[in-house]
Amino acid sequence: MDGETKITPWEVTTTTGIDYLKLIREFGCEPIDGKLVRRFERVTRMKAHPWLRRGIFFSHKDLNLALDAYERGEEIYLYTGRGPSSESLHLGHMVPFMFTKYLQDAFDAVVIIQMTDDEKYYFKEKLTLDEANRLAKENAKDIIACGFTLEKTWIFSNLETVGGSLYRTIVQVMRQTSGNLIKGIYGLDLNNSIGQLSWPCFQAAPAFSTAFSNVFGDQHVQCLVPMAIDQYPYFRMARQIAEKLGYKKPATIQSRFLPSLEQVHDKASSTGSKEVIFMNDSHDAVSRKIREKAFSGGGLTRQEHVEKGANLTVDVPYHYLLYFLDNDNELRDIAREYGSGRMMTSEIKKKTIEVVWNVVREHQEARRLVTSEIVQQYMDPNRSFDHSRRHREIGELSEEDQHLGFHFDPYFRHVP
Amino acid sequence: MDGETKITPWEVTTTTGIDYLKLIREFGCEPIDGKLVRRFERVTRMKAHPWLRRGIFFSHKDLNLALDAYERGEEIYLYTGRGPSSESLHLGHMVPFMFTKYLQDAFDAVVIIQMTDDEKYYFKEKLTLDEANRLAKENAKDIIACGFTLEKTWIFSNLETVGGSLYRTIVQVMRQTSGNLIKGIYGLDLNNSIGQLSWPCFQAAPAFSTAFSNVFGDQHVQCLVPMAIDQYPYFRMARQIAEKLGYKKPATIQSRFLPSLEQVHDKASSTGSKEVIFMNDSHDAVSRKIREKAFSGGGLTRQEHVEKGANLTVDVPYHYLLYFLDNDNELRDIAREYGSGRMMTSEIKKKTIEVVWNVVREHQEARRLVTSEIVQQYMDPNRSFDHSRRHREIGELSEEDQHLGFHFDPYFRHVP
Numbered sequence: 001m002d003g004e005t006k007i008t009p010w011e012v013t014t015t016t017g018i019d020y021l022k023l024i025r026e027f028g029c030e031p032i033d034g035k036l037v038r039r040f041e042r043v044t045r046m047k048a049h050p051w052l053r054r055g056i057f058f059s060h061k062d063l064n065l066a067l068d069a070y071e072r073g074e075e076i077y078l079y080t081g082r083g084p085s086s087e088s089l090h091l092g093h094m095v096p097f098m099f100t101k102y103l104q105d106a107f108d109a110v111v112i113i114q115m116t117d118d119e120k121y122y123f124k125e126k127l128t129l130d131e132a133n134r135l136a137k138e139n140a141k142d143i144i145a146c147g148f149t150l151e152k153t154w155i156f157s158n159l160e161t162v163g164g165s166l167y168r169t170i171v172q173v174m175r176q177t178s179g180n181l182i183k184g185i186y187g188l189d190l191n192n193s194i195g196q197l198s199w200p201c202f203q204a205a206p207a208f209s210t211a212f213s214n215v216f217g218d219q220h221v222q223c224l225v226p227m228a229i230d231q232y233p234y235f236r237m238a239r240q241i242a243e244k245l246g247y248k249k250p251a252t253i254q255s256r257f258l259p260s261l262e263q264v265h266d267k268a269s270s271t272g273s274k275e276v277i278f279m280n281d282s283h284d285a286v287s288r289k290i291r292e293k294a295f296s297g298g299g300l301t302r303q304e305h306v307e308k309g310a311n312l313t314v315d316v317p318y319h320y321l322l323y324f325l326d327n328d329n330e331l332r333d334i335a336r337e338y339g340s341g342r343m344m345t346s347e348i349k350k351k352t353i354e355v356v357w358n359v360v361r362e363h364q365e366a367r368r369l370v371t372s373e374i375v376q377q378y379m380d381p382n383r384s385f386d387h388s389r390r391h392r393e394i395g396e397l398s399e400e401d402q403h404l405g406f407h408f409d410p411y412f413r414h415v416p
Numbered sequence: 417m418d419g420e421t422k423i424t425p426w427e428v429t430t431t432t433g434i435d436y437l438k439l440i441r442e443f444g445c446e447p448i449d450g451k452l453v454r455r456f457e458r459v460t461r462m463k464a465h466p467w468l469r470r471g472i473f474f475s476h477k478d479l480n481l482a483l484d485a486y487e488r489g490e491e492i493y494l495y496t497g498r499g500p501s502s503e504s505l506h507l508g509h510m511v512p513f514m515f516t517k518y519l520q521d522a523f524d525a526v527v528i529i530q531m532t533d534d535e536k537y538y539f540k541e542k543l544t545l546d547e548a549n550r551l552a553k554e555n556a557k558d559i560i561a562c563g564f565t566l567e568k569t570w571i572f573s574n575l576e577t578v579g580g581s582l583y584r585t586i587v588q589v590m591r592q593t594s595g596n597l598i599k600g601i602y603g604l605d606l607n608n609s610i611g612q613l614s615w616p617c618f619q620a621a622p623a624f625s626t627a628f629s630n631v632f633g634d635q636h637v638q639c640l641v642p643m644a645i646d647q648y649p650y651f652r653m654a655r656q657i658a659e660k661l662g663y664k665k666p667a668t669i670q671s672r673f674l675p676s677l678e679q680v681h682d683k684a685s686s687t688g689s690k691e692v693i694f695m696n697d698s699h700d701a702v703s704r705k706i707r708e709k710a711f712s713g714g715g716l717t718r719q720e721h722v723e724k725g726a727n728l729t730v731d732v733p734y735h736y737l738l739y740f741l742d743n744d745n746e747l748r749d750i751a752r753e754y755g756s757g758r759m760m761t762s763e764i765k766k767k768t769i770e771v772v773w774n775v776v777r778e779h780q781e782a783r784r785l786v787t788s789e790i791v792q793q794y795m796d797p798n799r800s801f802d803h804s805r806r807h808r809e810i811g812e813l814s815e816e817d818q819h820l821g822f823h824f825d826p827y828f829r830h831v832p
Contacts, residue, residue, distance in 0.1 A: 118583075118587045121587060121591060122587075122590070122591050129584060129587065129588065158583075159583065159584055159587065160580070161579070162578065162579050162583045163577070163578050163579020163580065163583060164576070164579065167534075167574075167575065167578045167579060167583075168545060168575055171534045171537060171538075171545065171575065171611060172545065174538070174609060174610045174611035174614065175537060175538050175609050175611045176609070177609060177610045177611075178606065178607065178608065178609055178610070179595070179605065179606030179607065179608055179609070179610060179613055180606045180607060182606075182610060183606055189595065189606065190594065190595030190596045190598075190599055190605065190606065191594065191595065191596060192594065192595055193590060193591050193592070193593060193594055193595070194590045194593045194594070194595060194598060194613060194614045194617050195587060195590035195591045195593075197595055197610060197613060197614070198590065198610045198613070198614040200610075201610050
């Protein structure tokens with residue numbers, strides 16, 4: 001990346017804005033185009049998720065491997081994870097989980113979710129082991145609240161679970177990974193702790209189904225990893241190692257970052273000093289944060305706004321609607337009305353507050369039902385998992401031109 | 417060390433002979449003196465093992481911590497291990513296990529034995545995971561044949577066992593260990609695999625009783641590690657980390673290397689091209705190896721031998737008797753007769769063959785009784801362990817002057 005932008009799995013900072021196309025070129029990933037979205041729909045018989053159609057999940061690597069396998073009637077599984085470092089997840093954290101839940105339905109897939117309490121212990125100096133493990137279970141509640149099917153989902157804490165087939169697979173990855181490879185990909189070196197240096201192997205290993213004999217027996221099952229783009233290096237590494245180990249290369253699908261409130265081209269993050277919307281925020285907090293902090297692309301004065309309209313490309317409320325307002329027609333109307341200056345900044349912010357609060361409120365209601373006993377059920381390794389595939393009518397698909405007419409990349413061009 | 421001697425946990429090579437006193441100075445260990453041997457006997461109420469009296473276990477670090485704990489009526493445990501890289505152990509491999517069995521009796525201690533199949537997979541390129549694991553179980557038979565008490569002994573394979581409290585302790589060690597520390601102690605760097613770089617943390621962690629909640633619950637139990645001197649760096653590291661983690665520093669006791677057949681000052685090793693005595697060798701093989709390969713300190717001609725006597729300092733058969741002939745009086749007689757030239761080289765070799773074959777034969781008989789089911793029993797983590805202490809009469813001790821009269825260091829001076 002250029003000097004002002006730094007993207008690692010632990011840190012995303014930019015002064016110039018993130019050039020996503022440049023980033024995926026450097027990572028060796030592919031952009032997702034309309035043709036791939038069409039194939040996704042045809043194969044899964046599911047209408048593409050708005051985030052697929054709107055270019056939020058914008059990049060992939062070998063997604064076709066997962067589609068091919070599914071098309072042949074083979075099982076695929078999804079792998080994602082969470083580093084438990086805060087009491088509650090924020091809105092940006094939810095994006096990969098909400099999308100993974102969608103993919104679980106689309107592929108009838110088992111989902112494996114790694115809670116990386118060990119990683120957070122390595123990278124957060126003041127965190128104790130017990131606290132990291134406690135946060136893992138708290139965060140699991142937020143994840144379960146996304147609606148993952150119990151019979152098809154295993155959530156595990158590394159501190160509790162590393163061992164057995166998972167450790168065997170980690171050991172294989174650790175032998176194939178040199179210190180120089182870790183340095184080249186992650187910038188870690190001998191000044192880091194051994195925990196930090198070895199950590200990428202622990203994150204890469206679950207992309208091979210051999211890690212989970214309790215779920216897959218000894219089957220080699222194709223893995224698909226949904227993630228934000230900054231996590232891709234782990235799976236670039238996993239793909240390199242897969243060849244050496246004779247395992248299936250994991251397929252990946254990557255999202256952009258949910259923008260921070262202050263800056264469309266920055267990442268929403270709870271580690272910086274900036275404000276983010278947490279999933280346990282009150283209505284007042286959500287409302288205040290969007291009203292006071294969300295950067296507006298509207299005119300500085302009412303007159304300027306009416307004359308020139310809003311600049312959607314930099315407008316944070318609009319981008320949040322792009323994420324969380326499902327209704328395509330309504331979104332298109334807002335883009336047109338606000339972009340032309342007929343809709344005011346206060347109005348789009350009001351709409352954004354309503355839409356975002358709706359997501360947060362529904363999440364809070366769902367999370368309230370997730371007891372510690374339910375968390376234990378999701379984390380129980382000793383149970384049978386449902387590998388079956390539901391019958392799905394092809395009628396559930398959207399029309400081709402319907403979604404293609406709306407497939408666009410709001411970061412590089414936008415539709416009025 | 418000087419340029420011609422290299423000692424790491426993986427490699428011992430020397431052209432000049434190993435200067436053990438220099439080595440322990442560099443490691444920061446202490447020599448074992450007569451005073452400490454006396455205290456050991458007083459506290460454990462056991463006669464000192466010949467290897468303690470004869471300076472074979474010649475060095476320690478904080479052995480008094482273990483003696484103090486035992487004296488206060490507290491439990492201590494012993495930790496040792498084996499990297500399973502060959503089908504059978506050789507005579508040199510047996511030394512720490514035979515001594516650990518003695519210490520188990522002396523301290524009524526639980527013994528924890530780590531089979532490092534993961535390590536061997538990292539360091540031996542052609543070894544597969546399954547083969548490493550199979551060798552671990554084969555080698556466990558040799559270890560069990562030393563007579564460890566089932567109720568007080570847990571043998572575990574890392575590949576099968578890492579996880580739970582063991583993994584939690586490893587994680588704590590991995591956070592405290594920087595890459596530079598690993599480089600400084602072991603000479604490993606970014607050109608090594610992550611498996612190799614992280615390996616020392618996996619070997620150090622079992623020196624803390626927190627690693628074994630199945631055996632010790634949440635008790636902090638003093639650990640004593642018997643080992644050959646080349647393994648000390650792991651525990652120097654463990655001792656440094658113990659302070660940071662608030663755990664008890666492990667105490668250690670170190671042996672010299674069993675000499676190779678060719679050279680008193682070299683280490684018996686199965687990885688080089690030199691011949692060693694394996695525990696599954698036939699009588700003919702043992703006999704041939706000692707007759708043909710064991711370096712003699714006797715005179716080159718009969719006349720020279722009768723005139724000058726044998727040089728015991730470099731005589732390999734004599735050193736093997738020092739290890740394996742328990743009878744002090746007989747050993748003293750041989751030293752006098754052979755050293756003065758009255759006993760011939762062929763005679764001491766015959767005696768050595770008899771003594772060594774006796775050790776090998778008894779081992780083979782004991783090992784034959786060790787079935788896979790018995791190995792499973794020793795490796796079962798889910799059982800209760802016996803932490804009790806037997807009552808022992810003080811009468812079992814040897815006289816002070818009896819053992820002190822024979823306490824000597826055969827590498828630096830020898831008694832006629």
